[in-house]
Every structure is written in C-alpha cells, then in structure tokens.
Amino acid sequence: MKRFLIPLAIFLVLVGFLGIGLKLDPHEVPSPLVGKPAPDFQLALLSDPAKRLSLTDLRGKVWLLNVWASWCGSCRQEHETLLELSKQGIVPIYGMDYKDQPADAQAVLDRFGNPYVETVVDLDGRAGINFGVYGVPETYLIDKNGVIRYKQTGPVSRESLDKKILPLVKELQK
Amino acid sequence: MIPELGHFALILALLLALTQSILPLAGAARNAPSWMAVARPAAQAQFLFVATAFGCLAYSFLVNDFSVLNVAQHSFSKLPPVYRFTATWGSHEGSLLLWTLILALWTFAVTLFSRHLPDDMVARVIGVMGLVSCGFLLFMLTTSNPFLRLLPAALDGSDLNPMLQDPGMVVHPPILYMGYVGFSIAFAFAIAALISGKLDASWARWSRPWTTAAWVFMTLGIMMGSWWAYYELGWGGWWFWDPTENASLMPWLVGTALIHSLAVTEKRGSFKAWTVFLAIAAFSLSLLGTFLVRSGVLSSVHSFATDPARGLFILGFLAVVIGGSLLLFAFRASQVGLGGRFALVSRESFLMANNILLLTATASVLLGTLYPLFLDALGLGKISVGAPYFNAVFVPLVTPLLFLIGIGPLARWKQADVPELARRLKWGFAASVVVALLLPLTLGAWKPMVSLGYLLALWIVITVAIGVQGRLRTGAGWSANFYGMHFAHFGVAVTVIGITMVSAYESERNVRMNVGDTATLQGYTFLFKGTKDLDGPNYKAARGTLEVSRGGKPVAVLYPEKRTYAASGMPFTESAIDYGITRDLYVALGEPLDGGAWSVRLFHKPFVVWIWIGAVLMALGGLLAISDRRYRNASRKKGAEA
Numbered sequence: 001m002k003r004f005l006i007p008l009a010i011f012l013v014l015v016g017f018l019g020i021g022l023k024l025d026p027h028e029v030p031s032p033l034v035g036k037p038a039p040d041f042q043l044a045l046l047s048d049p050a051k052r053l054s055l056t057d058l059r060g061k062v063w064l065l066n067v068w069a070s071w072c073g074s075c076r077q078e079h080e081t082l083l084e085l086s087k088q089g090i091v092p093i094y095g096m097d098y099k100d101q102p103a104d105a106q107a108v109l110d111r112f113g114n115p116y117v118e119t120v121v122d123l124d125g126r127a128g129i130n131f132g133v134y135g136v137p138e139t140y141l142i143d144k145n146g147v148i149r150y151k152q153t154g155p156v157s158r159e160s161l162d163k164k165i166l167p168l169v170k171e172l173q174k
Numbered sequence: 175m176i177p178e179l180g181h182f183a184l185i186l187a188l189l190l191a192l193t194q195s196i197l198p199l200a201g202a203a204r205n206a207p208s209w210m211a212v213a214r215p216a217a218q219a220q221f222l223f224v225a226t227a228f229g230c231l232a233y234s235f236l237v238n239d240f241s242v243l244n245v246a247q248h249s250f251s252k253l254p255p256v257y258r259f260t261a262t263w264g265s266h267e268g269s270l271l272l273w274t275l276i277l278a279l280w281t282f283a284v285t286l287f288s289r290h291l292p293d294d295m296v297a298r299v300i301g302v303m304g305l306v307s308c309g310f311l312l313f314m315l316t317t318s319n320p321f322l323r324l325l326p327a328a329l330d331g332s333d334l335n336p337m338l339q340d341p342g343m344v345v346h347p348p349i350l351y352m353g354y355v356g357f358s359i360a361f362a363f364a365i366a367a368l369i370s371g372k373l374d375a376s377w378a379r380w381s382r383p384w385t386t387a388a389w390v391f392m393t394l395g396i397m398m399g400s401w402w403a404y405y406e407l408g409w410g411g412w413w414f415w416d417p418t419e420n421a422s423l424m425p426w427l428v429g430t431a432l433i434h435s436l437a438v439t440e441k442r443g444s445f446k447a448w449t450v451f452l453a454i455a456a457f458s459l460s461l462l463g464t465f466l467v468r469s470g471v472l473s474s475v476h477s478f479a480t481d482p483a484r485g486l487f488i489l490g491f492l493a494v495v496i497g498g499s500l501l502l503f504a505f506r507a508s509q510v511g512l513g514g515r516f517a518l519v520s521r522e523s524f525l526m527a528n529n530i531l532l533l534t535a536t537a538s539v540l541l542g543t544l545y546p547l548f549l550d551a552l553g554l555g556k557i558s559v560g561a562p563y564f565n566a567v568f569v570p571l572v573t574p575l576l577f578l579i580g581i582g583p584l585a586r587w588k589q590a591d592v593p594e595l596a597r598r599l600k601w602g603f604a605a606s607v608v609v610a611l612l613l614p615l616t617l618g619a620w621k622p623m624v625s626l627g628y629l630l631a632l633w634i635v636i637t638v639a640i641g642v643q644g645r646l647r648t649g650a651g652w653s654a655n656f657y658g659m660h661f662a663h664f665g666v667a668v669t670v671i672g673i674t675m676v677s678a679y680e681s682e683r684n685v686r687m688n689v690g691d692t693a694t695l696q697g698y699t700f701l702f703k704g705t706k707d708l709d710g711p712n713y714k715a716a717r718g719t720l721e722v723s724r725g726g727k728p729v730a731v732l733y734p735e736k737r738t739y740a741a742s743g744m745p746f747t748e749s750a751i752d753y754g755i756t757r758d759l760y761v762a763l764g765e766p767l768d769g770g771a772w773s774v775r776l777f778h779k780p781f782v783v784w785i786w787i788g789a790v791l792m793a794l795g796g797l798l799a800i801s802d803r804r805y806r807n808a809s810r811k812k813g814a815e816a
Contacts, residue, residue, distance in 0.1 A: 004507045007451065008500035011458075015493050017544065018465070020551040022485040 032132070038065075038140065038148050039130035043120035046095075046102055046109075053094075053120050055146055062172045064093045064165070065140040066116070066156070067133050070104035075137045078155035082115035085161060091169045095119035098128045098136050141165060143172045177242050180230025181321040187223035187278075188311040190216050194281075195304030198297035202370070210297035214285040217300050220307065221278040228275045231320050232262045241327030244268060244320045250333035250741045252712040260344050261334045266484075267320035272347065273464070274310045276355045277303065284359060284384075291380060298366035299359070306358055309491045317484045333712065333741035342402040350395025350422060354460040356388025357429060360436075361457035364450045365499060368506045373446050378439035381453070383800045385436060389429045390796035396422050397789035408747035408762040410682065410777040412785060415564045420543045421463030424536050428456040431532035434525050442587055444515075444522055447507035448529070454503060458496040459536070465492055466543070517589035524582040531575040538567040576630040576670065579663050580637035584644070598644070602636040617679065627674025634667035654802035662795025669788025675781035682778070684764070688771040696778040698759060699723050704770060705736075705763075713737045715748070718763050718772060722752065729759070734774075736763045758782050 033039075042054040066082060068075040086093055095116035097105040102121050109119070122128050131140065141150040150168055152160055194216035201209025231244070235258045240246045248265045249258055263272040281303045288296045314320065337343075363381035367373050399422065404412045413419065432452040439449040465488045516522035542559045580602075585595060610629035614620045638660045645656065685693045689704035703719040715737040722729045732750035739746060749762040757780045764773030 004447070004504040007455075008497065008504055011496055011500055014544075015489065015497070017548055017551050018489055018492075021547045022489065 033148050034151055036148060038142050038146050039127070041120070041122075041127040041130065043096075043122055043127055046097055046105055046119040046121050049102070049121070053118055058094070058142070059146060060144050062091060062141070062143055062169055064091055065096060065131075065142060066093055067096045067098050067122075067128060067131070067136055067138045067140075069098045069100040069136050070108045071100065075155070076112070078137055078157070079112050079115070081156050081158055081161065083113050085156075086115035090166065091173075092117045096128065097121045098133060099123070099125040139165075141168060141172075176230050176233055177239070177321040177323065180227045180234075181319065183223045183227040183230065184311060184315060184321075187220050187227065187274075188308065188315060190220040190223060191304045191307040191311055193304075194220055195301045195308060197301075198304075199301035199369075202294040202297040202301070205294070207293065210293050213297045213300040213304075217278075217281045217285050217304065220304070221282040224271075224275050224278040224311075228262070228271055231268060231271060232259055234321075235259060235262050238331070239327075240329070240331055241323055241325065243322045243324040246324050246328035246331050248334050249331040250712055251330050252740065253331075253334060253339070254711050256344060257334055257339050260338070260347075263347055264334050264338050264343075265320070267314065267318045269347065270310060270314050270318055271320055273351055273355060274307060274314065276348070276351045277307050277310065277358060280352075280356055280359055281307070294370065295363075295366055295377075295380070298369055299362040302362040302365045303358055306362075306495065309495065313484075313487050313491065317487055331741065333739055336713070336737065336739050336746040337406060339712075340402065340406055342398055342406065346395060346398040346402055349391055349398060353388050353390075353392025353395045353429075354422070354425065354463065356384065356391055357425060357453075357457040357460050359384040359388065360432060360453040361499075364453035365502065368450060368499075368502050371506065371509070373450065373506070373510050375440050375443050378436045378449060379805065382433075382436045382440060383805050385429065385432055385453075386796050386800050389426070389433055390793045390800070392422070392426050392429060393789055393793045393796065396426055397786050397793075400789075401786050404782070405749055405751055405760075408749045408775070410680075410749075410760050410762070410775070410779060412676070412782060415542070415561050417543050418463075418467050420539050421459075421466050424539055424543075425456050425459040425463060427532050427536040427539070428452060428459055431529045431536075432456050434528050438522055438525050442516070442522060445526070445529075446510045447503075450507060451503060452529070452533075454496070454499045455533075458492075458499070459540075461492055461495060465489065516587070519585070519590045519592055519595075521582060521585040521587045521590065524578055524585055528575060528578055528582060531571055531578075535568060535571045535575070538571065539564065542567070573626065573630065576634065576666065579666060580633045583641050583659060583663070584637060598640055599637065602640055603633065606632040606636055621678050624674055624678045627670055627678075631667040631670040631674070634663055634670070638664050638667075653804075655799050655804060658795045658797070658799030658802070660795070661798055662792045665788045665791025665793075665795060667788070668791055669785050672781050672784025672786075672788060676779050676785070679780045680778065680782075683776045685774055685776065686767060686771055687774045688769070691771075693774070693776060695776050696757075697724055698729065698778065700761070700774075700776055702772070702774065705766075705772065708735070710737065712741065713739045713746075716763070716766070718761075718774070720750075720761055720774075722759055732759070732761045734761045734763045736766070753783060755783065756781060 038055055040055045042052050045051045045053055066078075082093060085091070093116050095118070097119050099122065102123075105119065105121070109116075120127075125133075131138075137155055139152040139156050140148050143149050149172060150165060152165070156165070194213060197209045197216070198213035201207070201212070234242045234245050235249055236255065238245070238249065238251050238258070240249075240251075244265055244267050245261075248268070249261045253261065261268070263269045281300060284296075284300060284303070288299070291299075360381045363377050363384070367377035396419075399419065400412050403414060403419075404410065432449065432455075435445050435449045435452050438445045465485075542563050545559050581595070581599070584598060606629050609632055610625045613628050614624040617624070642657075642660055645653075681696055683693060683695050685691075687693065687702035689702060692699050692701045694700070699722065701721040701723070703721060705716040705718045708715040708717045715735045717733050717735045720732045720734070722732060730752035732752060734750040735748035737746040737748055747762050747764075749760060751761075752759040757778060760777035760779055762775045762777075764775055766772055
C-alpha cells in the first residue's frame, strides 16, 4: 500500500506550498534599479509649468517619489496615507503625474488634498519609463546621493510605511 | 427582483446538490434502491436551478442593471449586446457560475445516457458529481456571490476588459470549461469504482466516451485560446507558457494519457490502478488550474482580482477533494490485481511509455509553473520561469512521444512480433529520415530542429498510412474508433509541422513608418497609407491602412487598430492578419510618433495556421472515436448482464 500513498504525499507538500503562496504577493517584484542612481529628469511643475524640477535639485536630501495619475483608481487608495505622512513631516514626498492631463491632476489635489511638496508632470511618460514604471502607483525612496533605495509597486499602505519605508528613511537620514 | 431570484435559485441548487450526493451515495452503500433513485431527478432539478441562476445573471447584464455590483464592474452601457452576454462570465463570480452550470449540464447528460449502467454505479457517479457541485455552489454563495447589489446603483459600468471584447471570447471559455469540467465524469466514474471496489474493465468502458468527449472540448478550447492570444495580444506569439495556459495544458496532457490508458484497461484489463490514478489526476489538475487562476497565487495576464478568503476556500476544497480521492486510491488500489500480462515489446508497453512520457511532461510543466512560488515560499527570492525552461524540457520529452505514435498502433497487444514490425516500418522510417534531412535545404537554411520536426511529422504520417493500408488489406470493416485514432494522430503531425516551421523561419520587423513609407519583409512590401480616426460603439480608434504587395502584385490590404476604450481608458492593440496556408502576414500598430508617423510591427509567420488546423483534426478524430457503435452495444450488453 505504501507506494500508493506517494501521490497523496506529493499532493500534501503541494498544498503546503500553495498555502504559503496565498500569503505572498506575486506582484512584489524587486526593481533592478534598487541600489542604482535614479535616472535624471527635468520636468515642468504642476503648480507652475514655467518652472522645472530636476533630480540634481534634490541632492542632499532623502525623499520619496510617488508616481500617480488622476485616472488611477488605486492611487486614491493610498492618498490618505500619503496625506498623513506629509503632515508628519518625516520625509518630503514629490509626485510625478504620469501620462495625465495636468488640469485633471490639479483637480484631484484640490479636491482630496495635496501631500506633495511639488508634483512634476510627466506628460508622455518618458521619465516614468526611465524609472521602470509599469503600473501606477509606484513609489521610490531616493537617498542623499540620488540613489534609489527602495521601490514599492502598488499603493503605499500604513503597514509598508511602518515596516519598510520609514525605518529605511531614518537610517538614510543619519 | 431578478438578481434576488437568481440568488435564491443558487441556494436551492445547493440544497438539491446536497440531496443529489448524500442520498444516492448512502443508498448505494446500504443497497437501498429508493434512495439511489433520487440521483437522476435531483441532478436534473439542480441543473434547472443553476441554469435559472445563470439566466438571471445574463439577464441583468443584457438589460444593463448597474445596481448589480458584478454588472457595474464588468459591463458598460455602450457595450455591444453580444459582449454584454459574454460579460456574464467575464468576472470571477460569473466564470464560477459558468463552471457550475457546465458541471450541472454534464451531470444532466449522464442522467440521460446512463440507462444501461447498473443502478449503484449511476447513483455513485451522480453522487460524486453532486459533491463537487456542492463545493462550487458553497464557494459562490459564501465568497463570490455574483448577485450582490450595489446601492445606490452606479450610473454606468466600468466596462469589460477590452481583451475579452472579441468574438473568440464568446466561445473560448465555455468550450474550455466543457473540457475542464468534463474530466469530472471520468473522475466520478473512477471514484465510484474505488468506492464499490469493482475495479474491473467495465468502469473503463463506460467512462471512455465521456473522457474522449471532454478531451475533444479541451483540445478545441486550448486551440482557440492559443489562436486568440496570437491575434489579440499583438505580439504574434501562439503560446506563452503563461500560468493560465499551463493550467489548461496540464489536464490536457494527463487527459491524453488517460484516453490511452483507458484503452488498455478496457481491452486488456491491465493498468487498472494506473488508469484510476490518471482519472483522479486529470480532474485534480483541472481543479488546481482553477485555483491557480482564481487565487492570485501566480501573476498572470488572466488573473482576476485577488481575495485571500477565496484562495483559502479553494485550497481547502482542493485538499478535501483531491486529498480524499488520493487517500481512497491508496486504500483501494493496493487490492487490485495486476490484470493481463504483457511482454517487453507489446502495444501495452508502448502505451505505458506514452503514459510515462505524458506524465513526466505534465510534471515538468507543473514544476515550471510553481517553481517561482516554491522559491518565494522558501524565501529564496523571486524569479520567473519562462519559455527557455519549458522549451528545453518539453522538446526532449515530446520527441520520443511523437516517435511512439508511429509504432504503438501497429504493435500487437500482449506480445509484438518484432521482426514483422521492423519489416513493415523500415522503409517508412528510411523515407522519413531522407526527406527530413533534405527538405529543409529547399526552405533556405538547414536547421537541425527543422529536420527533427519533419522527421517526426513524416514518421507519423507514413505510419498512419501503413496502419490504414494494413487494415484495408485485411478487409476489416469500418471502425470509428480505429479511424478516429489515426485521424487524431495525423492531426498531431500537422501541428508539429506548423510549430516547426513557424519556430524556425518566422521573421519580424519593428519599423518607424511615415505616411507613404514602405518596408519589406520576406519579399512582401508593406506600404503605410496613414491612420484614420474611427468611432467604435464603446471605443475610439486610430485605424491604419497598409497595402501589402509582392513583386508589384497586390496581396492584401490590412487595417490594424489602436483603440482606446471609453470607460476604462485602456489602450488596446488590434492586430490585422492576412491568413494563408503557407504563411500569415501579421501587422500591429505600436505607438504614434511625431508627425503622423507610427511604429509598426510586421510579422511573417510561415505555416502558423497548421498548428490550429492540426488541433482541429485531433478533435475531429476524437469525435469520430466517440461515435463508435461498439461503446453503446458493448455497454448495453454489459448492462443486461448486470
């Protein structure tokens, strides 16, 4: 009878793995850019299209780059969390409005509040592509030397802030 | 009101499914005819109520009832009616309802075509299918109710995924599900045989036509899925080794093994335990496929929104159904005798090799599909396993399998006459080798894989001819089973040629085209005439025009589109294809560039349609085999004895 139990044994191992698999998120893909210098960009500001912001302007501080858009539903989901974080003033958040109409983006900020120090407009998505954005929202943690230290795909949650992003921010700010 | 009726019908269907499983199974155990007699009417009533629920959901979609959450999320007021209907199964909840409906439909078919079977067998088969149905109905009612209301109602829906707005998606899911769920019948027969302890040849004979029918649907379903991916995804590929594709390939491979193994069990009484195992495995892999696609454990283009509660339910369900079956198998299979003995070289041994190769291929696909999950679960990092792994593993396994197609049907049962076999096959083999070595030279570059592909395809075609000729010479009459088998094998050869040619000789160009620009590919000249804006019912599109000519003669005019869907804002590439027996010309629009120019992808795909034609021939072969009178006559005789 023993050899007839083999399929059952294999199956039980499989169930174990599938059970663990349920808790994991297959979308949490590490970015090849983590640990590498952030790609340079020079983009117009949402608040004042005449002014531009580039990567070099942000040298010397630890900051978060949040890629979002007015058409993105799950960006609404993280909006509250970002607002809360900006009020705490631990780390500045810069927004990148990805493939979007500036007027629509401004309307969202007017209505739901603005967590960003500034938002740059990436109209054609070129800058976003350089960052390896493949879905909005995405959030990058960038250190004083302009190196990407962490990437979050999908909405930022309180949990991911407390467990990963904020401890890393504290360490980098030292 | 209508959605509530549908919800209520589902609850009643669950109660009926419980009745359909408990009473007949208990009745068969206690030999109580009146309890067993409940099986048929309960199953028929269950079908009626599941169909009612399905009808209610379809109705809500057709009348744009956006107060139903499912409709608001997956439909849109301007969606054409036919896609509003197919949107019924475009969501997680709806596709589960379709799954259950098809299960009920198959069970209904069993109630009609089982008059000749012993009562306890029928009661157990229908009972087991009822248990499976209970699981799915419970799953829907507890975690995935398709009839949930959205109050206040949405003004409009958020539209069906554009990828699913395609004629192929009207038939692909139901056909594929007919295959997936159809394996539940072989499974139910196997479990019924295990419970009763009567693991003789009769259960194999009874379940054979059902298994072949499910396999036919599965073959067609996979073929349509592959074709759909080819023209709809805009990359020109026909198989991506995506987890969802693998989820359908695995039960198909095991189902193919099962068909062959059932033949041995029925005719020779051998492989008894093995066949039961395959029947359990085929359906288990169908369920596993459902789990992989529905739970979000693996990321795939097909994944629906994920919800941990759902994943947990399916996993629990899998554990109970598959684990329970395998436990039952472990207890009972050890009591089965070995059956007819056979020599080292015999049709049995060739079919045994076929089974082992098919099962190994399945295991390698399963491993490749779940490997990323295993590593992730063990904390060893995230990787993805792609085409290089699958091709490297699959080709060496399939090569001997295809070679065996040539020998197996010509070998005798029990003990093959090796000298006779060699005499009949040697010229055929020599001819295949010579032609396979020389033919690629006429196609341009000689490539080893092309020769290998042609060798296998020619070998199959020649041996099919030898087999048919041999039968004609003996003067034996018509046998649907025999000709069906050879027809299906011939289809395999056609598919192999398609795969060989397109893999070796396909070419593509990615070009920037201004209005009036031309690009050439494989002797075909593509002239870009620019794009025009076009308004679809629920999308806006830029439609390009490309005139294709060869040597100055016009070949075709192609109209690829780049669409933007109004409700979701999703951009979408609609490719344009000029189909042909020896080549497809395939054009897809990339991105718009400055000044009316576009990036355009051009593909030349030699013999690609052979892949799907071959699959259709395989399915036709299966249909032919089912039509064999022998099943009906033989089983009626058996029924009379019982």
